[in-house]
Structures are given as C-alpha cells and as structure tokens.
Amino acid sequence: MWKNIFDWLNERLGLNDLQKSLLERPEPKGNWWNTLGSASLFLFILQGLTGIFLTVYYTPSPDHAYDSVNYIMNDVAFGWLIRGIHHWGATLMVIVVFVHMLRVFVTASYKYPRELTWLIGVGLLIATLGMGFTGYLLPWNQRAFWATTVGTQIAGTVPFVGEFILKALRGGPDLSALTLQRFFAGHIWMLPAVLVGLIGVHLFLIIRHGESHWPKKED
Amino acid sequence: MNEETKKQINARYERELNKGEFFWPDSIFKDAVVSLGIFILLILLATFVGVAGEPKADPSDTSYLPRPEWYFLFLFKFLALYGQIPVVGKIEWLATVLVPSIAIGLLLFIPFVDKKQDRFYAKRALPLGIMFTMVVDIVILTLISDVPTVAADDATLFVKLSASLQPYAGLVIPGVVMALLFFLPRVYKDISWKSMTWLTGIGSFLMIGLTIAILTFAPKLESTETELASTLAEQIFAGQDLYSLHCVECHGDDGKVTVIEGVEGLEGKAISPINSRDVLYTVNDASMAEIIAYGRPDSGMNPFGRMYNPEGLSKGEIDYIVTFMRYMWDDRFEIPAEALKPLFPPLFEGEVPSYDVHIAPIVKRYCVSCHREGKESNNYWMDSYDNIINMGDNAPNIVAGDPNSYLLQVIQGHEIKDAKGEVIIGVMPPKSTLKPNVIDVFIRWIMAGMPRTAMDAAALYVQPTPAVTPTP
Numbered sequence: 001m002w003k004n005i006f007d008w009l010n011e012r013l014g015l016n017d018l019q020k021s022l023l024e025r026p027e028p029k030g031n032w033w034n035t036l037g038s039a040s041l042f043l044f045i046l047q048g049l050t051g052i053f054l055t056v057y058y059t060p061s062p063d064h065a066y067d068s069v070n071y072i073m074n075d076v077a078f079g080w081l082i083r084g085i086h087h088w089g090a091t092l093m094v095i096v097v098f099v100h101m102l103r104v105f106v107t108a109s110y111k112y113p114r115e116l117t118w119l120i121g122v123g124l125l126i127a128t129l130g131m132g133f134t135g136y137l138l139p140w141n142q143r144a145f146w147a148t149t150v151g152t153q154i155a156g157t158v159p160f161v162g163e164f165i166l167k168a169l170r171g172g173p174d175l176s177a178l179t180l181q182r183f184f185a186g187h188i189w190m191l192p193a194v195l196v197g198l199i200g201v202h203l204f205l206i207i208r209h210g211e212s213h214w215p216k217k218e219d
Numbered sequence: 220m221n222e223e224t225k226k227q228i229n230a231r232y233e234r235e236l237n238k239g240e241f242f243w244p245d246s247i248f249k250d251a252v253v254s255l256g257i258f259i260l261l262i263l264l265a266t267f268v269g270v271a272g273e274p275k276a277d278p279s280d281t282s283y284l285p286r287p288e289w290y291f292l293f294l295f296k297f298l299a300l301y302g303q304i305p306v307v308g309k310i311e312w313l314a315t316v317l318v319p320s321i322a323i324g325l326l327l328f329i330p331f332v333d334k335k336q337d338r339f340y341a342k343r344a345l346p347l348g349i350m351f352t353m354v355v356d357i358v359i360l361t362l363i364s365d366v367p368t369v370a371a372d373d374a375t376l377f378v379k380l381s382a383s384l385q386p387y388a389g390l391v392i393p394g395v396v397m398a399l400l401f402f403l404p405r406v407y408k409d410i411s412w413k414s415m416t417w418l419t420g421i422g423s424f425l426m427i428g429l430t431i432a433i434l435t436f437a438p439k440l441e442s443t444e445t446e447l448a449s450t451l452a453e454q455i456f457a458g459q460d461l462y463s464l465h466c467v468e469c470h471g472d473d474g475k476v477t478v479i480e481g482v483e484g485l486e487g488k489a490i491s492p493i494n495s496r497d498v499l500y501t502v503n504d505a506s507m508a509e510i511i512a513y514g515r516p517d518s519g520m521n522p523f524g525r526m527y528n529p530e531g532l533s534k535g536e537i538d539y540i541v542t543f544m545r546y547m548w549d550d551r552f553e554i555p556a557e558a559l560k561p562l563f564p565p566l567f568e569g570e571v572p573s574y575d576v577h578i579a580p581i582v583k584r585y586c587v588s589c590h591r592e593g594k595e596s597n598n599y600w601m602d603s604y605d606n607i608i609n610m611g612d613n614a615p616n617i618v619a620g621d622p623n624s625y626l627l628q629v630i631q632g633h634e635i636k637d638a639k640g641e642v643i644i645g646v647m648p649p650k651s652t653l654k655p656n657v658i659d660v661f662i663r664w665i666m667a668g669m670p671r672t673a674m675d676a677a678a679l680y681v682q683p684t685p686a687v688t689p690t691p
Contacts, residue, residue, distance in 0.1 A: 023243035028235040030246050038250035039257055046258070063505065066275040066535075073270070074449055084265020092257060094290045105329075105350055108338040112220060112228055115330035122327050129290070136288045145276035146285035154298070157315045175278065211246075213235035215338035 021207070028213030033107075036100035037206070043093040044195065047131075050086040051188065058138070060184035062177050065140035090132055097128050109212035117205040120198050127195045134187040140180060148183070149175055224336060272447040275535035279526040293360035294319070299368040300360075300389050344415035348400045355423045356393040359430040363389070366437040374438070381436035388429035396422030448539060451546075452558040458543025460583060461536055465523060467588040471650060474548060479519065481649045483595065488519040494548035507541045508534075563660065571667040572660045573676035574604050581657055582607065585648055597644070604671055613643060619668040627665060630658055 010016055057076055059068040072079035101121065104110055110118035137148040152175070156166030171178025240246065277283070287295055301314040308314075325332070333346055340347060363385060370382035399418055404410050448457040463472065469479050474494035479485045491498055502510070511532070512524030525531040532540075546554045562584060563577040572578065582590075582601045590601040599611030608617055613635070616625045625635050625644055630653055635644040653661075670676040 023241075023247075025242050026236045026239055027242050027246055028232075028239040030240055030249055032249060032253070034246070035250045035253040038247075039253050042250075042254040042257065046261070062276070070449055080269065081262070081265050084268075084270055085261045087270045088261050088264040088268070091289070092261065096257070098290075102350070102354065106340070106347065108333075108343060108346075110330045111333070111336060111338065112225065118330050119327060122323070125326075126323070132288055132290060139273070140276045141273035142276055142280070142283050143273045143286060145278065146283045147287045150285040151287060151291070154315045157311045159312050159316070162312075210232070210236065213232065213239070215340070217339055217341075219231070219338035 025207070025210070027211050031214050033103045034211055036096055036103055040093065040096050040100055041199065041203075043089055043096060044199065047086060047089050047093060048192065050082050050089065053082045054086060055188060060138065060180050062140060062180060065138065065180060069139045090135060093128060094132060097125055101125060107212060107215055113209050114205070114212060117202060117209070120202045120205065123198050124195065124202060127191055127198065131187060131191050131195070134183040134191065137180060137183045138187065145175060148179070152179075220334070220336075228336065272449060274447060274533060275538065277525065277534040279524060280533055282529070289361065292364040293357045296360040296364040296368075296389065300386050303368065303386055304390075341412045344412035345400055345404060348415050348419040349397050351419050352393050352396050352400070352422055355426055356389065359426055360389050362430055363433050363437075366433055377436040378438045381433045381438070384429050384433050384436075388426050388433060392422055392426050392429070450557075451542070452555050454539050454542045455546050455554070455558040457536075458539035458541070459547075461532065461540050462543055463584045464588050464591075465532065466540070467585075469519075472585065474544070476650070485519050490519060493544065496550070499544070499549040500551075504538075504541050504545070507544070508537045511537045511540060565656070566660065566663065569680060570663075571670060571676040571679040572664045573673045574607075574664070574669065574671045576673050576676070577660050578607070578664055579604075581660060585653065585657075608669060617665055617669065620666055622662070622666065624665055627662060630661060 006015070054072065057068055057072050057079070059065060069083070072083055074080075076082075104118065104121070133148075133151060137144045152166055152169045155169055156162045158165055167173065169179070169182070170176070171182050286292075297318075298314050301318075302308045302311075329346075335342075337343055366381055366385065367378075368382060368385060370379040374382075396418065400415060403415070403418070448454040466474075469482055469485060469490070470476050470493055475492045477490060477492050479488045479490060493499075510520060512522065512526070512534075514520045514522030514527075522528070523532045524537065525533055546552050546558065562580050563572070566572060566577075586601045590596045590599050592600060592602075597612040599613075599616060600606045609615070613625060618624045621627075626647075628635060629644050629647040632646055632652065634642045634646055637643050664670070667676070667679045670679055
C-alpha cells in the first residue's frame, strides 16, 4: 500500500528526481567546519518557531510588553524555556553566522564561481544583526529602552538624511509606542521575509555550485 | 577572468568531487550532529543560565547607563575610542557612517577586490593577516567595552593607565599592523608569507597584552543590583514596601485617611480614602499610575515620578504600588495566598525576636516612612540597626533591658516630657496604634538586649519553665 502511495506522489512531485538532485549529489570530502552554514539555518528555523510561540502571548505596547514577557516567563507552561531558547538562540546565531563567514573567508570559498553566494551571505549577516537590534527592544526593559535610544541616535548622525532616518526608525522624535510597534513589525515580518528570501537564493546557489573543497597546496 | 582559468577551476573541482562523498548520508550526518549539539546547548543555557531580569523601561530615568546587545559592544567601544582622537574625533559621522559603510562595502566586494584565484592559505597572507587582526580587534574591543574610556582627574595612576592604553590596543596597533601588511608586499616584492604571519602574530600579541593590562588596571565596577519582582506575590510585597515608605505618612497604612494630620504643608487637607470603592472602581491602573507619577496638585497629591524628582519612583515601582493597592483593597481582586504571609514569624513563648527577622520588617512598614533622611523626626532615622539604637536628638531611645526606654513608652501611648513638662516625643505612630503583638516584639527585643541576627536571638532563648501541675 505504501508503495502505491509513494508511486502516486512520485509521479506528481518527481520525488526520485528531487532525491537525485538534492540529496544524492556528490560533494568534496567533508569537513566539520562545513556544518556551520546548516547550523545557521537550523538556528534560524528554531528562532522562527520559538518566535511564533512567543507572539501568542507577547503584546507590543509600552503598557503591556514588559508584563507580557513577565507572564511568559512565570505563568505560561514552558514559557521560560521557549523564551530562553529564543534569547540564547539569538546570541548563538550571531556567533555561528560570524564563524561561518570567517570559515568561508579563510578557505577563500567566495571566489569564482561562488561570488554571488558571498554577496547574499553578507546580506544575511546584516539582516541577522538587524534581527538582533530590533528584537532587543521588544522586552521593553531599561536595557532595551536605552540601548535603542542610543542605537537610533547613532543612525541620526548620518549627514543630511540622519534626521529623517531617526524619525523613520522611532516613528517620531522620541522612543514611543510607535517605535515598539515598528521594531515589532520589522522583527516578525519585514526582516524574516528578507531573511527567508535571501536564504532561499543562498541555498539554491550552494546546490548549484556545490560546496567548495578544502584548499590544498595546488589551489 | 578568462575562460581558460574558469575551465581549470571547474576541472579541479570535478577531481575533488570524484574523491569526495555524498550529501546524503555523509554530509548531512555531520550537519545533524552539530545542529543537535546546538539544540542541547540552547536547552541547557535556557534552563541553567536563563534570561537575566531587568527593570521595566523608564523614559524618565536618564541616569541609566545604556548598553547594547553584546555583539554590538565592539562598535560602541570603537565609537568611544574614536571620539578620543584629536580634531577628527569630533566629526561624529565619520565614525558612525563612513567607517561602517567602508567596512560593509569591503565585506561585500571582497570577491571583486581579491581577484586572484589562489585559495591555499600560504598564498593569501595579506587577506588572512588583515582578517585575523580585525577579528582580534573585535574581540578585545568587546572585552574592554566596560572599562571607562576616560579616567577622572583624581583617578589613581593605574586607572588612568587603563584608560590611556585603550586607543593603542584598539586603534593604533591594529591600524599600523594592517597598514604594514598592506604596504610591505608592495615595497618588498619577495616578502615571504612567514614574515607576514610573524607581523600579524606580533601585532595580535601586543594587542592582547595591552588588553590584559587594561583589564587588570581597570577600576572595579560597582554592580548595582536592582531587586526585581517577577511573580505577583513579589510585586505585591514590593508595592507594600514602597507604599509604607512613600504613602503611609499621608494615606495611613490602610489607606483610609480622610484628613491629613501631622504632615508639614498638607496639615488638615481633606483627601479621598484611597482604599474606598469610589477610588478603586473609578480609577483604572494606568490612571492610578499617572496620578502617583504626576500628582494631583489641587487635591494635595504630590508627584512621585522620577521626572519631577531624581530620587523619585521609577515606572516599575509605581506599577508595584498600584498592584499592591488593587490586591489589598479592591474587592474585585483576590489576593494570592502566598502574598498573605505575615510581616514577621509569630513568636512562641520565651522566644527572643531579632532585628533581621522581626524588627527590620516592622520598622520598614510602620516607622521608616517618617524616620529617615530628609524628614522632620528629631533626627532619628530608623533605617539601619545602628541608627535605630544610636541616632536621634533624644538618644538613646533604646536602652537594653530598660522597660522605660523612650521607644517602648511612646509606642504604648505615653508621651515623653522634659523637665519643664513640654512634650519632646509624642505618641508613636502619631495617628494609629501598633497591634499588641507588634508592641510585644519590641518589648521582648529590647528586654533581651536587642539581638541583631536570628542566631544571636536564638542564643538568648530561655526555655519556659513548664507549669507545675499539682498532683492530687
């Protein structure tokens, strides 16, 4: 019976072809350093899942954000675990993405034919840092509030357009309910959308060109 | 790049593929192991380290020292050090915009800047040297981010040294090393990759050495621990403590005062009892918090928010007070059982109370509101063990073993008069009387010689002689 179901699906989805092109593709001899990319992807998915759970209780308003986070930590079953994983996952993701980039640099994997993969990767790094910056404000505690005040101030020092950027980020001259709402929207909709798109292209390029081999004396 | 090189590169990669493995199951196995390790690490971190608590955001508290997320700390420190450079250091946007833009631009265009097709490390001394120096710089800037960039004029020599070494470790040495790495191969064409490695190594060694010096000489930071109430019961307790300190003087410990007595400037002012339904049903939490923060000038309510008074209450603290009032007096709210814990553990016969366990919470609830710095209270501050025993215009207010100690007399309703018959200490507390069991704690404590810790008190415990039952 299972064979019939598989055959039916295979006929329509082309599972055998997918298996050949995605899973059974040849690769150069593996290396543990080459796992950092997939680790970043794993962390991104984990952050996505825990983040979705957090939005069930989190309220992005200055009156309730702090208390809702408190509620998640104290009263929601395993809320502390979900938030703990999300919190530490952010830290780990920055480390893993950074080390992944260093590995690519050291093995010079950004050279022909993988230049575009690197460019997309830099985009992913910036988007990841953006996630860190926007997510930091959401608990609406002292640390978050003042770090964001200073962070947005720095953006405001850009010549000519600084004032505009500052107001666009904060939604006004000062940090307010609007800022929180904006950072929340950026954190759960805009930046993840950018990340998903870039990750898709990044993965496509990796499958297309294959993982680079570890450089030897002749390279 | 010409087609010939491209062909060579692709052929070389084909050779590696033939010697290689398959994505499934070889590579994906390693990926799965690493991801699983990361997942377990995250669960351990979440369980055993957790997320540190922080007070609620308070826009009026401008004294708060901002600190970004740790992975931005190096940028923060870079900006601070950059500000120390004469002349250009004052042009902020150079550091905040130009330098990061160049850095990101370089990062983006590395494939187009570094066009050679060499991939082996020995052929890439320049890019690897620059990368290594930058990574070391990022790490040390993160490490020294908490050390003050500018030392005060009266700081010790070591502290001044720890401040003045920072620009060398964070800017000068990495700058010089990177410039040398860049220009040396252009001057000496045949420089070997080993000399380049040595240069990078010495530079990093100097940077790390200076960092260790900076961290050893750095002034010890005072850690300011703020108490955080996370559970409802803790919030109610925190609110009660704050209420006892700031509100009791006018509103009384049960909030039912209708005419203020004995408070300078507000004497005889008629106020609404804040424990009444009138107040609690008509004012919601947000408005209540605003009344406490901004005050109500017409009805005598002073503003307590930090925007009016640097030593005032933070937003979080005001919220605790509101929570306390709701659960204590509002009959629509049910107080959680764990918040109903008594002020002090009840004494059994012969037990001696201690300052730590019994007196401190009592004094905090009923006395400190007036008996503290900045209040008219005969200079008797009851904020610490020593002050309670030694301070005050009429000291000593407490004499060990003396049942006629001033404090014992006034809490039992007897005024203290001087030789001319004038009252020098009135009845305490001025508007209410303490419960008999509270007075009993004071009597036992003073009669036993004011033990400070629970251990001291236990040593003074006298086994009550069992009543002799007459045998028939």
